[in-house]
Amino acid sequence: MSLLSVENLRVTYPTRQGPSEVVRGVSFNLGRERLGIVGESGSGKSQTGRAILGLTPAPGLATADRLEFDGIDLRQADARQWRSLRGRRMSMVMQDPKFSLNPVMPVGKQLMETLRTHGAPRSEAKNRALEMLEAVQIRDPERVFRAYPHELSGGMGQRAMIAMMLVSAPDLLIADEPTSALDVTIQIEVLRILDKLVSERGMGLIFISHDLRLVSSFCDRVLVMYAGQVVEELQASDLHNARHPYTQGLLNCLPKIDGDQRPLPTLNRDEAWTK
Amino acid sequence: MTGTEMSEKTMTDTVLSVENLEVTFRAGLEEVRAVRGVSFTVGRGESYGIVGESGSGKSTVLRAICGLAPTSGGRIVLDGAPIPAPRDAAFYRRVQMVFQDPYASLHPRHTIDSVLSEPLAIQGFDRREERIEQALEEVGLGKGFRFRYPHQLSGGQRQRVAVARALILEPEVILLDEPTSALDASIQAEVLNLLDRLRAERGLTYILVSHDLAVVSHMCERLLVMQHGQAVEELTRGALRARQAQTDYTKTLLKASEGYSAEVPA
Amino acid sequence: MSALTHTEPRGTRAWLLSDHPTSRRQARLGQSYRTWLALRGNWLAMVGLAIVLALVLVAIFAPWLAPYNPILGQDLNTARLLPPLSPGHLLGTDDLARDILSRLIYGTRLTLMVVALVAVIATPIGLLVGTTAGYFGGWVDTVLMRFTDVVLAFPRLILALAFVAALGPGIENAIIAIAITSWPPYARLARAETLTIRDSDFIAATRLQGASSVRIIWKHVVPLCMSSVIVRVTLDMAGIILTAAGLGFLGLGAQPPQPEWGAMIAGGRRFLIDQWWVATMPGIAIFIVSLGFNLLGDGLRDVLDPKGRK
Numbered sequence: 001m002s003l004l005s006v007e008n009l010r011v012t013y014p015t016r017q018g019p020s021e022v023v024r025g026v027s028f029n030l031g032r033e034r035l036g037i038v039g040e041s042g043s044g045k046s047q048t049g050r051a052i053l054g055l056t057p058a059p060g061l062a063t064a065d066r067l068e069f070d071g072i073d074l075r076q077a078d079a080r081q082w083r084s085l086r087g088r089r090m091s092m093v094m095q096d097p098k099f100s101l102n103p104v105m106p107v108g109k110q111l112m113e114t115l116r117t118h119g120a121p122r123s124e125a126k127n128r129a130l131e132m133l134e135a136v137q138i139r140d141p142e143r144v145f146r147a148y149p150h151e152l153s154g155g156m157g158q159r160a161m162i163a164m165m166l167v168s169a170p171d172l173l174i175a176d177e178p179t180s181a182l183d184v185t186i187q188i189e190v191l192r193i194l195d196k197l198v199s200e201r202g203m204g205l206i207f208i209s210h211d212l213r214l215v216s217s218f219c220d221r222v223l224v225m226y227a228g229q230v231v232e233e234l235q236a237s238d239l240h241n242a243r244h245p246y247t248q249g250l251l252n253c254l255p256k257i258d259g260d261q262r263p264l265p266t267l268n269r270d271e272a273w274t275k
Numbered sequence: 276m277t278g279t280e281m282s283e284k285t286m287t288d289t290v291l292s293v294e295n296l297e298v299t300f301r302a303g304l305e306e307v308r309a310v311r312g313v314s315f316t317v318g319r320g321e322s323y324g325i326v327g328e329s330g331s332g333k334s335t336v337l338r339a340i341c342g343l344a345p346t347s348g349g350r351i352v353l354d355g356a357p358i359p360a361p362r363d364a365a366f367y368r369r370v371q372m373v374f375q376d377p378y379a380s381l382h383p384r385h386t387i388d389s390v391l392s393e394p395l396a397i398q399g400f401d402r403r404e405e406r407i408e409q410a411l412e413e414v415g416l417g418k419g420f421r422f423r424y425p426h427q428l429s430g431g432q433r434q435r436v437a438v439a440r441a442l443i444l445e446p447e448v449i450l451l452d453e454p455t456s457a458l459d460a461s462i463q464a465e466v467l468n469l470l471d472r473l474r475a476e477r478g479l480t481y482i483l484v485s486h487d488l489a490v491v492s493h494m495c496e497r498l499l500v501m502q503h504g505q506a507v508e509e510l511t512r513g514a515l516r517a518r519q520a521q522t523d524y525t526k527t528l529l530k531a532s533e534g535y536s537a538e539v540p541a
Numbered sequence: 542m543s544a545l546t547h548t549e550p551r552g553t554r555a556w557l558l559s560d561h562p563t564s565r566r567q568a569r570l571g572q573s574y575r576t577w578l579a580l581r582g583n584w585l586a587m588v589g590l591a592i593v594l595a596l597v598l599v600a601i602f603a604p605w606l607a608p609y610n611p612i613l614g615q616d617l618n619t620a621r622l623l624p625p626l627s628p629g630h631l632l633g634t635d636d637l638a639r640d641i642l643s644r645l646i647y648g649t650r651l652t653l654m655v656v657a658l659v660a661v662i663a664t665p666i667g668l669l670v671g672t673t674a675g676y677f678g679g680w681v682d683t684v685l686m687r688f689t690d691v692v693l694a695f696p697r698l699i700l701a702l703a704f705v706a707a708l709g710p711g712i713e714n715a716i717i718a719i720a721i722t723s724w725p726p727y728a729r730l731a732r733a734e735t736l737t738i739r740d741s742d743f744i745a746a747t748r749l750q751g752a753s754s755v756r757i758i759w760k761h762v763v764p765l766c767m768s769s770v771i772v773r774v775t776l777d778m779a780g781i782i783l784t785a786a787g788l789g790f791l792g793l794g795a796q797p798p799q800p801e802w803g804a805m806i807a808g809g810r811r812f813l814i815d816q817w818w819v820a821t822m823p824g825i826a827i828f829i830v831s832l833g834f835n836l837l838g839d840g841l842r843d844v845l846d847p848k849g850r851k
Binding site (some may be wrong): 040041154183184185186187188191195210211212213214216217218249250253254255256257258259260262263264265266267 | 327328329430459460461463464465467468471486487488489490492493494508515516527529531532533534535536
């Protein structure tokens with residue numbers, strides 16, 4: 001049975017020129033696997049992720065024929081149900097940890113708070129929090145525990161964010177460009193942690209990114225989005241066999257260390273893709 | 276024409292050299308040595324890359340060259356003469372820069388027209404109308420964009436305007452600070468092609484800073500790898516492609532740029 | 542081109558809103574038109590704008606609008622302290638048998654003069670001090686901002702009082718006193734804005750074209766600080782009018798028989814219990830105009846302030 005099933009998801013924003021659809025009928029099923037959603041800016045990939053968590057910012061409106069998480073119909077969920085789901089069973093990691101961590105509270109305290117709402121006593125909460133920080137490869141967990149988010153570097157902050165996720169051990173994690181602000185070497189480490197969560201805890205991961213190459217090397221399955229629609233769904237290993245001209249174009253226009261193609265092929269957008 | 280063979284032969288004609296550059300920032304009592312004794316030379320018409328992760332000091336080197344960061348030691352020599360501090364107007368006619376974030380590098384209340392006419396006015400150029408239209412044409416925007424405001428342009432178009440602004444003073448050296456890292460992949464290809472073409476047409480010299488080895492390998496004949504403010508090693512494009520990195524750090528970078536691999540074999 | 546002729550009835554509008562302006566003028570007008578459209582959507586701001594415009598029009602056409610001479614009274618025996626809605630005196634008369642409506646109408650000129658002169662004197666000083674301090678930083682910043690702090694440390698009315706006491710009472714001196722005491726907040730605001738702009742890439746890019754500091758401040762920094770300062774000045778107008786009225790009330794601003802609203806309230810104070818309208822009518826006028834400036838300022842903030850928009 002799939003962990004999450006999405007059918008005909010649509011996100012609409014009202015504008016002066018009438019409603020504008022930024023996600024136009026996205027459907028997919030997610031098991032306990034790594035699913036990549038790739039697209040360029042404005043493709044609706046982030047909006048898709050937010051809509052699943054019911055976080056479509058106002059005045060946007062998300063509708064779907066089916067939006068089920070582990071048998072729960074998310075479309076009918078009320079505020080109480082969302083509270084019990086978000087953070088505990090489904091979580092989100094954003095691109096910039098500075099926006100997702102409380103800036104006036106030390107990291108450790110934020111971790112403990114999450115643990116305490118799950119009913120852990122104080123002393124145990126602290127030990128668990130330190131364990132989590134260690135689990136995400138933070139070398140000096142005591143220091144990070146006491147640090148405020150602004151005192152952490154990008155990679156540290158991102159790892160602290162993931163530690164927060166670990167604390168609640170969600171069944172579903174939506175990671176929106178979690179590594180785009182990080183250096184390549186740190187990026188790999190963070191991905192490794194995410195990978196472990198999927199393989200060891202059986203978590204479902206939706207990995208949203210603009211980086212086709214990274215997604216294809218990290219995920220099991222890839223959805224390619226263009227103008228609010230999924231134009232192609234592929235096994236990551238099959239990426240070089242992509243059929244849709246957009247996917248092919250995205251792959252080809254990347255410069256390669258070994259390639260010496262000059263000029264680089266560019267992407268010619270086709271009106272027909274948006275139909 | 277690919278620059279590879281050309282520059283490796285004509286290395287003797289150095290246009291810019293950086294010798295033992297030191298940049299130190301002071302914030303209260305703390306001192307941050309952002310660049311520690313970096314040296315390199317760039318040949319005329321060459322494209323030279325600087326690669327590193329955040330905090331490696333790669334952008335600071337560029338900012339030091341053009342006078343936006345204070346140098347605390349070493350020399351920067353342009354065409355055999357140390358460049359004056361503070362930089363004079365004549366220097367900026369020869370060296371220009373393109374910034375990383377096209378959303379931050381254009382004044383939000385100025386039209387493209389005033390963005391492009393300002394350098395001409397400052398430097399006292401003639402035939403301004405003509406030059407503006409020509410510059411827009413050259414970066415593939417055309418006259419229709421001349422009187423638009425930045426918020427009416429996409430990221431790629433803004434970056435083209437930034438390139439046009441750098442070109443309009445007809446400089447010899449252009450410093451490119453992550454010129455495509457804020458752009459989508461397909462737009463990145465267009466901007467890289469544009470930069471490539473302009474260099475070939477005008478015989479420009481580039482110093483390109485990037486975190487992306489693939490971009491640097493595509494654009495540059497030689498590159499310098501930096502870490503923690505120091506130069507780690509200098510490679511030619513050929514050596515990079517042959518994976519002939521000497522240091523562990525460069526090897527790690529090369530490995531990481533291939534994408535994710537499940538586990539490093541112990 | 543055919544598209545343009547096609548939409549002839551709305552030609553001007555289309556021309557203004559075009560995404561492809563073909564001249565400097567069109568670009569600039571289009572930008573102003575967009576701002577206007579945004580402002581027009583806010584009905585409270587439009588109410589404020591209407592009040593401010595009405596103030597300007599009344600001030601211009603005062604001689605035609607006012608039914609009586611504002612300074613010379615009527616017959617002291619028959620027309621003294623007439624209540625509102627008396628025949629010929631819509632808002633009544635004061636103790637010198639002067640028509641209150643006429644005095645209020647002429648008073649708009651004084652109010653407008655105060656507002657305009659204070660804005661013209663205080664805004665440039667504030668902008669200049671703030672942007673200079675913010676742009677250069679270091680000791681320039683320290684010196685300028687400590688001086689600003691010193692001025693800021695005095696309560697405005699008290700400092701204005703001291704100035705007027707030194708310069709002598711009168712509306713001109715009151716204006717100078719208010720202007721001198723009202724620039725520090727603009728300086729602080731402009732400095733804060735400048736600090737966020739100073740290190741941005743577009744300023745760096747301008748520096749790399751060889752632009753002088755004066756040019757950068759004037760052409761790049763000031764236009765960006767301008768909108769928030771304009772908003773602040775508009776919001777402060779109410780306070781300025783009140784300060785001017787306060788000085789008038791204390792007898793240090795406009796001198797009798799000038800129909801200044803604050804002085805009018807002071808004059809009517811003695812009759813407040815029995816002839817309430819003498820002091821109340823100018824009070825209502827001050828209230829309405831202050832409200833107008835506040836509403837307009839709030840609307841302008843929504844439209845102009847870049848931070849509010851995103």
